[in-house]
Amino acid sequence: MRAIVYDRTGDPDVLHLVERDLRDPGPGEVRVRVVRSGVNPTDWKSRRGARAGTPVSPAQVPNQDGAGVVDAVGPGVAAALHGLRVWLWEAAWQRPDGTAQEYAIVPAAHAVPLPDVASFDLGAALGVPFVTAHRCLTVTEEGPARLGPGALAGRTVLVSGGAGAVGNAAIQLARWADATVITTVSSPAKAQLAAAAGADHVIDYRTQDVVAEVEKIAPAGVHTIVEVAAAANADIDVAVVAPNGSIAVYADDGGQPLSLPVRASMQTNARWQFVLLYTAPAPAKAVALDDVAAAIVDGAVRVGDAAGLPLHHFPLEQTAAAHAAVEGGVVGKVLVDVAD
Incomplete structure (x- = not known):
């Protein structure tokens, strides 16, 4: 062979x-x-x-x-x-x-x-992007441990980098679970991809004030942040995260050191959760596999241009x-x- x-x-x-x-x-x-x-x-x-x-x-x-x-x-x-x-x-x-x-x-x-x-x-x-995205969406205090229709109803999710593979997976899974989904992108072309994936609100961080735009959409803050660039976005994240919300970090931002805004994170009891698929808890991965399988059957996850x-x-x-x-x-x- x-x-x-x-x-x-x-x-x-x-x-x-x-x-x-x-x-x-x-x-x-x-x-x-x-x-x-x-x-x-x-x-x-x-x-x-x-x-x-x-x-x-x-x-x-x-x-x-x-x-x-x-x-x-x-x-x-x-x-x-x-x-x-x-x-x-x-x-x-x-x-x-x-x-x-x-x-x-x-x-x-x-x-x-x-x-x-x-x-x-x-x-x-499916594997790396969707299991990673599932973990990011299920680590929030008082949030669901499983995803499915209605699981994130009434909750707001912010996906950093919605045109990437994990960002796309997070948008699709969050929408399937009925969250309000905000995402950030770096260009109009990527904005179109994020919208195709199902994002409710798309913010171009190169031309818009992310904190101001998120506050218009979610004045009380976002419950879960799926973060691809924590070193660059830490100040934004703590400014928009809701009380007891989480910032799930799944990439190392090119190896840049991360400086955590400690006091601001304490004020909201924010959870900084680092996510690596391979060393994630086995029960969490088993749940992710089940939920992704259910999303496939529901027709909720797609690939190709039409899916962003x-x-x-x-x-x-x-x-x-x-x-x-x-x-x-x-x-x-x-x-x-x-x-x-």
Whole structure:
């Protein structure tokens, strides 16, 4: 079978195509014929590593997310899973088997049934962005631990960077849960994408005063902030967060140090919650998988231009170009087409 691997850290050109033997799944595992592999910032950051040229052994197949069909099941796995369409998440976390290959072996719990109404494109776009977004939306004091219709009714959510993949996922999940959704963007084009995702109010932070605009919409403050750039936005966040609200930080803002406004945060009893998918509590991730699955069935989550998330397709042999596109900040979702 064909697979993309890297045996040292570095630029996208460390990724190369190889032929590998087809292996059987072990106990508790399934083998998935991959149709689409999703690329996220976490994938290129892992590939780049802390220092270029560091050996990687065994060679790593990149990419955490994907979608395909269960091709074989290992001992202890229900035979009924064979032949099911699934979406994959955390495929490569502390494992050498990511989704940029024709057949991926993953723990059975990391292959979630994908309804027939959902495309493989959607399936490969779910894992990192949607599970992360779910966690960000469910850490607020007195807020719901689960999402679904009505769960966020009467609550206001502010999504920083609504044109990004996690921002798009947060908007879609929050609207599905009936929140009022405000988002910030950096251009009119990105404003159109955020509106397509379902945001009720879109603020261009380059031309508008974010605090003033948010206060017009939510005079009592916003209950939950989904934050992509905490170092840049900390003062804004504490100015608009509601009492007992939360600021869920899921990105490191380019490595910039974060200076927390302590007194202002204390005055509202604000919660600063840092979010990393891989080390999030297992029960929270299990709930997220269930809720995202329900949102798919409801038709509440989508991908593509009409959903504010343009798709960019690359063939498997051009996975390096796919990584370069994500690393370069392309707007939308990058997918690797592993099979037709």
